Structures are given as structure tokens and as C-alpha cells.
Amino acid sequence: MSLDTNYLSETSIIIPTIEINTLTQKCVKKCLAHCSGASIFVVVDFENDQVLPDKIVKIIVSGDSTIGAKRNLAARASSSKYLAFIDSDAFPMAGWLENALHILTNQENTWAVGGPNVSPLEESLSERYVGLSQKSILVAGFNNFRKQFKPARFCDDLPSCNLIIRREQFLEMGGMNEKLVAGEDMDFCHRLRKMGKQIYYSPDVVVYHKNRCLKNYILQRLTYGASVFELIELTGSKNMYLLCLRLLLIVPAATFLFFFSGFLIYWHPDWKNIYLPIVIIYTLLVLIEGVKYSEKFYDFPGVVLALIIGNLAPALGTLAKIARVLPDRKKIYKNT
Numbered sequence: 001m002s003l004d005t006n007y008l009s010e011t012s013i014i015i016p017t018i019e020i021n022t023l024t025q026k027c028v029k030k031c032l033a034h035c036s037g038a039s040i041f042v043v044v045d046f047e048n049d050q051v052l053p054d055k056i057v058k059i060i061v062s063g064d065s066t067i068g069a070k071r072n073l074a075a076r077a078s079s080s081k082y083l084a085f086i087d088s089d090a091f092p093m094a095g096w097l098e099n100a101l102h103i104l105t106n107q108e109n110t111w112a113v114g115g116p117n118v119s120p121l122e123e124s125l126s127e128r129y130v131g132l133s134q135k136s137i138l139v140a141g142f143n144n145f146r147k148q149f150k151p152a153r154f155c156d157d158l159p160s161c162n163l164i165i166r167r168e169q170f171l172e173m174g175g176m177n178e179k180l181v182a183g184e185d186m187d188f189c190h191r192l193r194k195m196g197k198q199i200y201y202s203p204d205v206v207v208y209h210k211n212r213c214l215k216n217y218i219l220q221r222l223t224y225g226a227s228v229f230e231l232i233e234l235t236g237s238k239n240m241y242l243l244c245l246r247l248l249l250i251v252p253a254a255t256f257l258f259f260f261s262g263f264l265i266y267w268h269p270d271w272k273n274i275y276l277p278i279v280i281i282y283t284l285l286v287l288i289e290g291v292k293y294s295e296k297f298y299d300f301p302g303v304v305l306a307l308i309i310g311n312l313a314p315a316l317g318t319l320a321k322i323a324r325v326l327p328d329r330k331k332i333y334k335n336t
Contacts, residue, residue, distance in 0.1 A: 007082070007098075007101045007105065008035060008036065008037035008038050008097060008098070008101070009037040009038065009039075010080050010081040010082055011035070011037075011038040011039070011080050011081070011082040011083070011084055011097060011101065011164075012038065012039045012040070012041055012074065012075075012078035012080040012082070012083055012084070012167070013031050013035060013038050013039070013040045013041070013084045013086060013097070014041050014043065014070075014071055014074040014075065014078075014083060014084065014085050014086070015027055015028065015031075015040065015041065015042045015043070015086055015087070015088050016043045016067045016070035016071055016074075016087070016088065017042065017043070017044055017070075017088035018044065018045045019044055019045060019046065019048050020042065020044060020047070020048060020052065020059075021088075023088055023089045023210065024042065024052070024088045025052060026091055027086065027087075027088050027089070027090060027091045028040060028042065028052050028057055029091075030091035030092055031086070031091070031092060032057075034092050034093070034094045034095070034096060034097070035084075035092065035096070035097045038080075038084070038097060039056075039058065039078070039080060040056070040057045040058065041057075041058050041059075041060060041074035041077065041078065042057055042058070042059050042060070042088075043059075043060045043061075043062050043070035043071070043073055043074050044059065044060070044061055044062065045061070045062060045063060045064055045065070046061060046063075047059065047061055058077070060073055060074055060077060065178070066178055066179070066180060066181055066184070067160075067176075067181075067184060068175070068176035068177050068178045068179075068180055068184035068188075069176075069178035071085060071160070071175065071176050071184075072175035072176055072178060075167060075170055075171060075175055076171070076175075078167060080167055081166065081167060081168075082101060082104065082164060082165070082166055082167060083164070083165055083166075083167045083170055084097055084100065084163075084164045085160045085161070085162075085163045085164070085165075086161060086162060086207055087160075087161035087209065089209065089210040090117060090161050090162065090207045090208060090209040090210065091120075091207065091208055092206070092207050092208075093206040093207065093208065095204065095206075096115075096162075096205055096206055096207060097164070099115075099202060099204040099205050100113045100114075100115075100164040100202070100205045101164070103200055103202060103205075104164065104165075104166065107198070107200065109197060109198050110154075110197070110198045110199070110200045111165055111166065111169050111192055111197040111198065111199070112158065112163055112164070112165045112189065112192060112197075112198075112199045112200070113163075113164045113165070113199075113200045113202060113205060114146075114158035114159070114162045114163045114164065114199070114200075114201060114202075114205055115162055115201055115202045115203055115204065115205030115206050115207075116146060116147065116148060116149055116150075116162075116203060116205075116206050116207075117146065117147065117159060117161050117162045117206075117207050117208075117209035118131075118147065118148070118149070118206060118207075118208060118209065119131035119132075119147075119208070119209070119211055120208040120209075120210060120211075121208075123210070123211060124213060125302060126213040126214045126302070127210070127211040127212065127213055128211070128299070128302070129214070129299065129302030129303050129305065129306045130211040130212055130213070130214065130217045130306050131147070131211040132293045132294065132295065132299060132303045132306070133293065133303050133306035133307045133309075133310055134147045134211075134310070135147045135148055135293050136289040136292070136293055136307060136310075137289070138285065138286065138289050138307055138310065138311060139306075139307060139310035139311070143155075143157070145201065146158065146159060146201070149203045149206075150201070150203060151203065152200070152201060152202045152203060152204075153200075153201050154198050154199065154200055154201070155199055155200075155201045156189065156190075156193055156199065157185065157186050157189030157190065157193075157199065158185070158189060158199055158201060159185050160176070160184070160185035160188070161207060161209055162205065162206075162207045162209075163185065164205070169197075173188070173191055173192060173195070175188075176188045180227060181223060181226075181227060182223045182224055182226075182227040183224070183227045214305070214306065214309065217306065217309060217310075217313075218309055218313050221309060221310060221313030221314050221317065222313050222314070222316055222317035222320065223317060224313075224314050224317060225313065225314030225315060225316065225317025225318040225319075225320075225321070226317040226318065226320060226321040227317075258275075258278065259279070259312075261275065262275055262279075286304055286307050286308060286311075287304065289303075289307055290303045290304040290307060
């Protein structure tokens, strides 16, 4: 799809990160290759001895700040008409920005555009298992289309690892919430939808997004669980979206507590009549989803493990938040 190059030159690509590393360098390199003419902002906590592949890239030092604060800082520093948000552990496919801008320039009431954030072609087995599991409704809910190539549609929210919006409208909304360690994109999209504006998913607006290894995936899911309280507090209590957020909190936590309630069988043998059928149903669901999303026969055990982690780790994060024992979430949330 051809697009006037002026649109690309009117766009700022914003890459938030804790520090410049090999992933950041790859992201910048791919943005320069596929988005010629666009300006690039890299927002870091602090500068180190790592260099970026082109001197035209603007580096902003934000100090110790959340990912939402970093995006807001670059948005204010930019003078471009459009903002393209991408994570430092992601990189665009050819046509990413052109396809997104084509939609924005032709759909006035569409304020945000994004698309699939798919697994890179080269990754470890552990990262592969995590990526496959995130296609499952058990982990991603009804947003599992965001990890796959699905037909274009309007949707309720998209992740900020692949989100393009007009700068004027982004600033009009007050940018992203700077208090949230995770979920700032969910909160942003929720506010956008409350204004009656549209969010558009296009299978042609694609980024490759590095999956976490199983260890870092556990930490990420812990952070998600801990952040749900903050999202509920911010979004109020009078809309259906809040109910969905509460379910994100209640369902994993209830699942976790339910499994541990098996100890009650020792004191109340009749509890097994309720407990065992539900455990069997859950196990069958996990096994079915494991088969469904395993692309090769040897994927199955790893995908099943990642599915279970995806279900139970948020509950542990929620409980850790309640007990105030979760360490610095900003540090454990980074992908390496």
C-alpha cells in the first residue's frame, strides 16, 4: 500500500525502555529500515555505554519512571502529527506504519490503530511456548486475536507495543496514566472508548514482539495480577469494563484458592464430590488448548506449562499485592 511519504515524516516513533541494550538497538534499526522519514524517540531511565545505530535518533533521559510516563514525555517533546508506540523488545514488519497511517487518514472517528504482535521467527523453545500459549483464550481471554492474524475489526483495547494515534488527540486525553506499572494501555483505551471513539485492529499493522522466557513470563504475570487493583481504582465502579477487570482479578485468584482447597477433603471428605469434577474439567480444558495451539508435537508439554502459569501467576501477584510482599514491579517487568 502506497502512502505519501509526508505522512511518515509527520510521525514520531516512541520507544520506552529502562536502558539501551541489544533489543533496543534492533528495534531502532528495524524502525529506520521500514519507517524511513519518521522521527524516533528512545526514552530511557539512564544512558549507558550502548550506542544506537543512527545519530538522528533522539534520546530522552526520564529518570526512574513508568512506561506510561516515558511515552507521555516523548509525546510532549514531539511536534509530529502522529505518534507510533512500540516496545523496545519489539520491531516492525515492513509496511507497519504506512498501513496504520492509511487507516487513520481515512477513518476520522478512529483514534487508535494497532494490529498483531506476533512471535519473532527466531526464539528459544521457552519463548516459543509462551508465545503459543498467549493465543489461548485461557490466557488472553477474548483478546487472543491480538497475538494472531485475524480479520480487521473494531475492538475495545489494544496493547501499546503496537499502537498508533494522532498526537493532538493523545494529548487531549491527557496521555497515559503515569502511576501504573502495567495496564496503562488498557486504561488509556478504556478512556478513549468512553469518549465514543474507535480503536481499530488491522492484520496489516504488524510488529514482531519478543516473548519472555518462562521465568520472566512468571514475573510479567505476577505484575499483571498486582496491577488489577490499581486499574479498578482508576476506572470507577459503574461500567461493564470494570466488571471485566474484576473478573481478571477474581477468576485467577479463585482458581488458585480452589486448587489449594483440595486440603479440605482431609477434614470434609464430601468436598471431593465438588472439587474433583472441577479439577478434571479444568485439566481437560488446558490439555485441549495445549493440543490446539501446539504447532509441533514437542510443543505440547511446554505450552501446557505456560498455560498453567498464565492462569495461576496473576493470582499469586494479586495475593502478593495484598500481602505487600511483591518486589519492585518495574524492575521485574522488564524483558531481557
